[in-house]
Amino acid sequence: MFFTRVVATPLLGLPRPAKRVVVIALDLLLTLVSVWAAFYLRIDQTGLPHAQQPYVYLLAPLLAIPVFVRFGLYRAIFRYTGMAALATTAKAVAVYALLFFVALLYFKWDGVPRTLGLIQPLLLLLLVGISRSMARFWLAGWSSKAHHAAGRLLIYGAGEAGVETAAALAVSRQFVLLGFIDDDKSKAGRSINDVDIMAPDEVAEAVENMGVTDILLAMPALDRARRNEIIASLRELPVHVRTLPGMVNLASGRVTIQDFQELDVEDLLGRPPVPPDSTLLARNLAGKVVLVTGAGGSIGSELCRQILLEKPRQLVLVELSEFALYTIHHELEGLCSEHNLPMEVIPLLGSVGNFGRLKEIFNLYRPATVYHAAAYKHVPLVESNPSEGVFNNVFGTLNTARAAMESGTSHFVLVSTDKAVRPTNVMGATKRMAELVLQALAASPSLRFVSPDGSYSAEVQNRTVFAMVRFGNVLGSSGSVVPLFRKQLRDGGPLTVTHPEVTRYFMTIPEAAQLVLQAGAMAHGGDVFVLDMGSPLKIVDLARRMAQLSGLSLRDENNPDGDIEIRITGLRPGEKLYEELLIGDNPEPTAHQRIMKAHEDFVAWPELAPILAEIRQAATVNNEAVMKSIMKRLVHGYIPHTACPAKIPAQARAE
CATH class of the missing domain: 3.40.50.720 (NAD(P)-binding Rossmann-like Domain)
Incomplete structure (x- = not known):
């Protein structure tokens, strides 16, 4: 831990050119080590090079570094390195191996076996690949710890979207991934990259025992009915429930932390949308x-x-x-x-x-x-x-x-x-x-x-x-309760409702x-x-639902230590209880x-x-x-509001 603190913090703080110099120096060292190891494996040589063997120690880095530069290996950020970067590394080493082997065949140096042209590149690929992988997990892990992850997360959905989300989290400083949840019983008890998969009936216990703060719905292709069931099952848990966008929005690229969204207004409504008739739409x-x-x-x-x-x-x-x-x-x-x-x-x-x-x-x-x-x-x-x-x-x-x-x-x-x-x-x-x-x-x-x-x-x-x-x-329109409640939730409350019985379609x-x-x-x-x-919904129930899905407990007489309160402000001028x-x-x-x-x-x-x-x-x-x-x-049934609203001075108005 002391070594990590002493080395990682200064390394992460270096300017990018200095970091590139460190990586090039590391690759130079790995190239020389791989040449020595190749001699050892081929001819059991452990001492200093002799005859024309020093030429090999000179040739290897002179070929490797320019090839690595050409393939862009020093433009990558170590702690964000993924499979694509490792594949690029393999291609670069393959080109280097071809050049290295051809050079050995051409020069025919004394004391240098031709098979060294096969062994050394394989060793170099192994060493460079290990160095990149270790740097990714070491630096990313230290970075996350140094910045104190903001949330402890479960991902609902162990499919492709869930796995991509986990990969994004691996290089993020915002969440610690504690597990997956999946409806497929055959997946329960298994793991993905050492992260356990649990069944839905284990979630409540996991939230309590593991200190879960967030649950992310990573099931963009799930039908609305099942989605509503899942959200209803999570509503009483003290966690912030969020979601990924739909499949169409995810199709263009990989999942990132920025894709995390608050639940859709359809999720808050709790019923499937009205299906459109395409013939009527186009008529x-x-x-x-x-x-x-x-x-x-x-x-x-x-x-x-x-x-x-x-x-x-x-x-x-x-x-x-x-x-x-x-x-x-x-x-x-x-x-x-x-x-x-x-x-x-x-x-x-x-x-x-x-x-x-x-x-x-x-x-x-x-x-x-x-x-x-x-x-x-x-x-x-x-x-x-x-x-x-x-x-x-x-x-x-x-x-x-x-x-x-x-x-x-x-x-x-x-x-x-x-x-x-x-x-x-x-x-x-x-x-x-x-x-x-x-x-x-x-x-x-x-x-x-x-x-x-x-x-x-x-x-x-x-x-x-x-x-x-x-x-x-309409949920989500300008002036509607959903944007208002979301702002009040961000501001720490209270959630304002005009009357406990106000009900709306x-x-x-x-x-x-x-x-x-x-x-x-x-x-x-x-x-x-x-x-x-369908059935109308009480505004106060909508407020409770949004608070619960944000991971907040309600503060009331029964729970004075709750996170946020619902405050009744009184009916506004002209407002009805029911529409x-x-x-x-x-x-x-x-x-x-x-x-x-x-x-x-x-x-x-x-x-x-x-x-x-x-x-x-x-x-x-x-x-x-x-x-x-x-x-x-x-107007049939119109009953004017009797309170005196704010007046605007009467002015003549042109047509």
Whole structure:
């Protein structure tokens, strides 16, 4: 231990050129030793060289070092040396052996057997290979101990991904690998590179006895049902559970420590995602011009990714945020290049509140299919800014729908929300009003639009199929609880939950996007689609699940010494305990087993138009009382929140 401390620490601290000099000096010594050993084995000579034997001692290093340099042996880092580097060493020694043997045959030195040209290279390969291997384990092991590994790890999965992960850990300073776990009973009790494999029923005991801090799921090809079972079995253990990415992401290279990820939102959801129907996905997309509003948002960006894979002719991105538009456009261009998709992705800055800009865009590109995802969606913010919610969610939808009708768009799909059902907040009420607008438009073969000041009107023929898609909360979107809880976990807590009984339906962002695409393809006009999302989940249960899978114990009355607490903060303005997906009853099944069609009452356009003019006027002067009164009259079940939110001074607003 003293020798290791005295030698290893200064050696690891040397600059790289100095380390190369040390390695070259070592190889020179090994070359000379191998020549001496070859003489000893061939002619039993132990003394000093005689006759012309010194020439061999000179020849060997003069050939070996340049060959090793040419093969890049001195560019490798010893403690990260693997099988590839040892294979390169073998090739280098093979080239050296050929040159060395030919030289001995040519010079025919006295006292030098020709068979020395075979024996010495084999000995050199053995010595160099051993030196590299010893350096790898010695230096890497000392380095890990010197930097105090941060975690004690079990790898769940003794397959190829698990073995590659173990190899990555061997040169990492972050974890000590204590064992493998595998469902295959025939592997239990065996080992991989001296690391034991255990059965799943031994994990709890191993965690307690071995001080395990982390478990890594290294089973990228495992089906979702079994994966959920494994995660459920680990949830009560005081360990941090993480995962490797899927097989597609691992296909390009070896596993590294950087591949370790927090569990997917699908893992937190605890149920399999809704399977997509490829025929429905492509129906309104393949070979067509498709436009997405709010293209840089959580749902809008996922819509764009999935639309791109269905090979539209053009994909038009409309987004208010410059940074969000740049980000999604850059990503989509990368996907086009990766999948060799010869299509045009067009990024356009614009607001759905600006009808003139929308009309210009629609007339220029003539989209066949439109997905309207632009909306203000954060409940407390919209509650504090009701006029902006009305302008963006209601009139932004109307503007986009009108531009679609005037340009001859075939299908128009609104991304809606379960908060539109019997809402208690402005956001939900405005989203239901957006649905009412589209229902009214869908029921009218032609419509007359009048400008806000009454100075002009336009008659529009309606050939557009309108549809709305309602779903619950999406895990992982901006402002959702999953990113919030992950940040709070990193910061040491507490995890904040507004009420212990708050319950929500959950789905993943890809699920939501697939639902929107498939439901829109089934629309006939004025349809309101909802997803069979299974059972709702309590937010406090989600918080507990994330804490447990992070290896943290909950701090409460029964466990005052726990790692992190869940703090109840009180319901926010407009927040409901429970969300619903249907206003009426008896939803109608569709061609997709997990998509239903709701039967919702609506207001005809001649009756709705003057109400819209009235609420527009109230929003222009920021008259909150009038806006809520109109929404209460129009939106079934809307009960305004009585608390007074933060006010924004009323200002006149231009069209």
